[in-house]
Amino acid sequence: MGNGRPKVVIIGGGFGGLFCARRLGRLDVDVTLLDRAACHVFQPLLYQCATGTLSIGQISRSLREELAHHRNVTTLLGEAIRLDADARRVTARRPDETMFEIDYDYLVIAAGMRQSYFGKEEFAAWAPGMKTLDDALSIRRRVFAAFEIAETLPPGPERDEWLTFAVAGAGPTGVELAGQIRELATRALAKEFHSIEPEEARVLLFDGGDRVLKSFAPALTERATRELEKLGVEMHLGVHVSDVRRGGVTVSSKSGGPDKDYATRTVLWTAGVEAVPFARHAAEVLGAGTDRSGRIAVGADLSVAGHSTVFVIGDLAGRDGLPGVAENAMQGGLHVAACIKRDLDARNRKNFRYRDLGSAAYISRGHALLQAGPIKLTGIAGWLGWGFIHIAFLTGVRNRFSTVATWMASIARANRSDRTFILGGSGHPDEPYTWQSPVHQGREEPTETGRRDQNAG
Numbered sequence: 001m002g003n004g005r006p007k008v009v010i011i012g013g014g015f016g017g018l019f020c021a022r023r024l025g026r027l028d029v030d031v032t033l034l035d036r037a038a039c040h041v042f043q044p045l046l047y048q049c050a051t052g053t054l055s056i057g058q059i060s061r062s063l064r065e066e067l068a069h070h071r072n073v074t075t076l077l078g079e080a081i082r083l084d085a086d087a088r089r090v091t092a093r094r095p096d097e098t099m100f101e102i103d104y105d106y107l108v109i110a111a112g113m114r115q116s117y118f119g120k121e122e123f124a125a126w127a128p129g130m131k132t133l134d135d136a137l138s139i140r141r142r143v144f145a146a147f148e149i150a151e152t153l154p155p156g157p158e159r160d161e162w163l164t165f166a167v168a169g170a171g172p173t174g175v176e177l178a179g180q181i182r183e184l185a186t187r188a189l190a191k192e193f194h195s196i197e198p199e200e201a202r203v204l205l206f207d208g209g210d211r212v213l214k215s216f217a218p219a220l221t222e223r224a225t226r227e228l229e230k231l232g233v234e235m236h237l238g239v240h241v242s243d244v245r246r247g248g249v250t251v252s253s254k255s256g257g258p259d260k261d262y263a264t265r266t267v268l269w270t271a272g273v274e275a276v277p278f279a280r281h282a283a284e285v286l287g288a289g290t291d292r293s294g295r296i297a298v299g300a301d302l303s304v305a306g307h308s309t310v311f312v313i314g315d316l317a318g319r320d321g322l323p324g325v326a327e328n329a330m331q332g333g334l335h336v337a338a339c340i341k342r343d344l345d346a347r348n349r350k351n352f353r354y355r356d357l358g359s360a361a362y363i364s365r366g367h368a369l370l371q372a373g374p375i376k377l378t379g380i381a382g383w384l385g386w387g388f389i390h391i392a393f394l395t396g397v398r399n400r401f402s403t404v405a406t407w408m409a410s411i412a413r414a415n416r417s418d419r420t421f422i423l424g425g426s427g428h429p430d431e432p433y434t435w436q437s438p439v440h441q442g443r444e445e446p447t448e449t450g451r452r453d454q455n456a457g
């Protein structure tokens, strides 16, 4: 472990990395927390940021500020891109593309997952996912701009396209987004336009399963389905989105039958996740197994087989029964800190035991699902429980107070106070406000032929 204190490097300042760093902040170790975004994002409220209720500042906090009082914790901005397991060294890239290296005695990989397009990366140009603050702002721009553009068009098919919103994936994020867009259209925007009727906006929700919110008990999802119907969300189940393009989506039925096209200018993608690129590289270097989505196989103490000082936690930890939820990441972070402490005390490590504290999903104003062991709540009770849990885990006291105040104001006045969107302008292909840029993440927009090929496949 070198001459000084053990050096712990944590990659990722999400729920897992942050909880691990905070606990290690009390130990006799030197911690470096590396994150490519330099802030902790409270992902469960990203959709509220995307639909104009909360600001990005309310759902995120600078890691440097958050960990300032832990003198043994250094936070660094950089993206881990290479791992040398023999030299125990991580190479990271600064935003200006230059590199730096960090040595470790212990490595904690907590880099999370990213949106997966199931190999059809070209969809990303038209259908942003929902994992980062950039995603939330991109969705906000598309949703609010769609209403604005529709207002300038005469009645007809083109206007209808702008007033149609498609959401792929009916898990919690897809349901929350779909519900929020309808709520936005029928409440906050309802009386603000002169040419269009925002209430007429169609929200289409597509999923391959036979019910929405599959991770919840059937009785809860039945209730959620009724609420979504009341809101006006059009649910299409047993289908998958087989093509996404500038002017619409194609949907294929899982039980056969002809494909169906829907004309829409706004497509949002919440259908799947996969490991971030660094995780795939790290698994290869460490000789660790991965599952189909790239989660890294870990032992009972969350370390990688053959590398007892390398841990994987949170969404990336591939072990039976560990769900991709914030609780798993937080508990994993605390567990790894405890393992390191036990190593320092020359005591045996304990195995990680995940305690399922339940899950919640927001449906609409006054309605949420809450499921924790035998407790199953819907309606107002679920909504209050949902609100309490989210506030309890939101990072930063100031964020908690301001979020509660914003919620109260938006309940009382049906307004959305954070609707500002910017029009891009940096020339970066990830900011295609006008959707004119054919290139996204280095990929060409699919040609008509390419699309037909995909459909045929």
Ligand SMILES: Cc1cc2nc3c(=O)[nH]c(=O)nc-3n(C[C@H](O)[C@H](O)[C@H](O)COP(=O)(O)OP(=O)(O)OC[C@H]3O[C@@H](n4cnc5c(N)ncnc54)[C@H](O)[C@@H]3O)c2cc1C
Pocket: 011, 012, 013, 014, 015, 016, 017, 034, 035, 036, 037, 038, 039, 040, 041, 043, 044, 045, 046, 047, 078, 079, 080, 081, 110, 111, 112, 113, 130, 131, 172, 173, 276, 278, 313, 314, 315, 316, 324, 325, 326, 327, 329, 359, 360, 361
């Ligand atoms: C929209 C949405 C809603 C959700 N709602 C809920 C909910 O209601 N309840 C719930 O329990 N869970 C929810 N989840 C899931 C929950 O947010 C995740 O399970 C949790 O964030 C996982 O924590 P993590 O630490 O593993 O990864 P993350 O929180 O994703 O953090 C990963 C961090 O790693 C950083 N990073 C990635 N790659 C690199 C790299 N190469 N170098 C440096 N840094 C890197 C990222 O910037 C990020 O900060 C939701 C997720 C999303 C996306």
